[in-house]
Amino acid sequence: MRDFTYLNQNFGCTLAADKTELLTSTAFTMSQTTAPVIELDVLPRLEHGITLDHTKSTYARSPELLTGNSDGDRFPRDEDTANPNYMDMTMVGSGHTLVDTAQPSQTLRLHIGNVIIEEKVLYLVGSCIGIFAAGLNFTATGANLPSFQKFYQLSYQTVSLVFLASFGGYLVSCLLNSVLQSVIGTCNVLLMASALHGSGALLISFAPPFPVVVIGLTLMGFGGGFYEACLTSVVSHFEDNRFMNIMYAFSGLGALVSPFVIGALTKSDTPWRHYYWFPFSITMLSIALHYLIFKNYTTPPDHEEAPEQKNVRARLRLAICMPVTWIGAALIVFSYAIVDVLSNWLTSYLIDVKGTAPDISRYQLSVFWAGLTAGRIFFSLPFIHVRERIGNNVLLALMGGAVGLLWGLNTTASNWVSIAVAGFFLGPNTPGILSIISTWVPPSLKEIVISVIIGSALVGGTLGSLIFGITVGKVSPGLRLLPLVIIILASLSALIFWAMPARRKVD
Incomplete structure (x- = not known):
């Protein structure tokens, strides 16, 4: 030769x-070329001070x-x-x-003296900040519902439109999120979310006519939807239930803070509109932090992605055809319906049915979200493991029992305890569902599937609150139906969990 x-x-x-x-x-x-990461232009580590590094790296998997x-x-x-x-x-x-061309990327590290904080932790911190801002509005509308009714002289049916306003903004932004993330990038989506959320809060802070309040809540819904869908897709790439629980714990923390602030304003006879300066300030702070953390963020590559899967339309078709998408959508609809109906109507239920003072009812709503946040933190601990089907069914059963206790008893102690316990066992439900879904979805489809799932969640949560508000205004039991409705929703959710495929062990 x-x-x-x-x-x-x-x-x-x-x-x-x-x-x-x-x-x-x-x-x-x-x-x-077996080294998985080849770092170029690495900055020297400082012994003192704080430095945020964006290090260029090339991921070489095999010779090309x-x-x-x-x-x-x-x-x-x-x-x-x-x-x-x-x-x-x-x-x-x-x-x-x-x-097999090498994939260039940016590695983010924060140097604080001799301590190095890796990019996964920094992305989690940025996600927690954004989801906290979105969580502020989860309970603010429900806590301000009596104030809206009194200030604008509205009926139950009319004031329920505030839930529809938030729903519209959330739903549209969730559906647009995956496309915008692909076109303008994650950082720009988050900056746009902050601008929308902050402008809506600023508009409501001047107590305009009720239709303008609805517009402001719609803008806040847009911002909150972009926050939640975009940041959930970021954390879903970690495929770690603990990270998802931690992020949604900050969502619960935001929802916990709002009723305390609104309750303090109510007790001091401060106009309700002053509350909205608080979320406005938080969103202005998040603009700077998100720019620093996410300015070079790129979606992790899917090395198994086929060329025909790279356009948005093809990926959407693949996502819609996956059974786990539909099962997850049904689960998240009931999960958000339980949380939103209970959260948005608990204040009115405690005042009208239990005879609780207006300021105390807001604090009890905060206790519900404190329990929910504590549950998410507790079940994110490394030695705690909840099985996907049996474990979540047990948690839903315990939550239903606590709501039944609230329904059957009417003492000060039982009300506080049952509300906190219900929140504790309900807390890990939503992040658990999202973590289950993220493990079944390849990286190239996560943004689309998460956007569809969050959009479905908002359908359940917002329409649930709206339909419940219309129903209690037309039937004689009225708000007394709240615990029964929550127990029915929890039972249906527990049944759907059995349709979820068992987790496969993948090397």
Whole structure:
């Protein structure tokens, strides 16, 4: 066989005509490229001070060899090497496949003296800040519902429109999120979310006519929807239930803070509109933090993604065809319906049915969200593991029992305890569902699936609150139906959990 040598300028390896020499040279090259991360332009670590580094890196998974076949085989075949024109065929200009190109990325690290905080933790911190801002509005509308009714002289049916306003903004933003993340990037989506959320809060803070309040709540819904869908997709790439629980614990923390602030304003006879300066300030702070953390964020690559899956329409079709998408959507609808109906109407229920003072009812709503937040933190601990189907059914049963206690008893102590316990066992339900879904979905489909799931959640939560408000205004039991409705929703959710496939062990 005629010997010849071809110098590959990209990889610095020599291909010989002899097949044994070819494979030996290739194996040697692979041994030199087994390092998963090659860092370039790394800044020196400082012994003192705080530094935020965006380090360029290249992820090299294997040597990228030019092949002579359109299937992208990594090594040449026998019939290829026997061809005397094989080397001409492997030139870059021949139109043949360049296999497995390295993926450049940015590695984010925060240096505080000798301590280095990795990018996963920084992304989690940024996600917690945004979801906290969105969580502020989860309970603010329900806690301010009596104030809206009194200030604008509205009926139950009319004041329920505030839930529809938030729903409209949330739903549209969730449906648009995956497209906008692909087009303008995660950082710009988060900056837009802050602008929308802050402008809505600023508008309501001047106590405009009720239709303008509805517009302001719609803008806040837009911002909250972008926050939740975008940040949930970021954390879903970690595929770690603990990270999801921690992020949604901050959502519960935001929902916990709002009733305390509104209750304090009510007790001091301060106009309700002053509350909205608080979320406005938080969103202004989040603009700066999100820009610093997410300005170079890119979606992790899906190395198994086929070329035909890369456009949004094809990925949407794949997501819709996955059974886990529909099962997850049904679960999240009931999960949000339970949380939103109970949260939005608990204050009115305690005042009208239990005879609780207006300021105390807001504090009890805060206790519900404190229990919910504590539950999410507790079940994110490393030694706590909740099984997907049996575990979540047990938690829902315990939550239903606590709501039944609230329904059957009417003492000060039982009200406080039952509300806190119901929140504690309900807390891990939503992040648990999202974590289950994220483990079944490939990285290339996470943004779309999460956006669809969050959009479905808002349908359940907002329409549930709206339908409940219309119903209690037309039936004689009125708000006394609240505990019964919650127990029914929890029972239906427990049944749907059994349709979720069992978790597979994947290497």
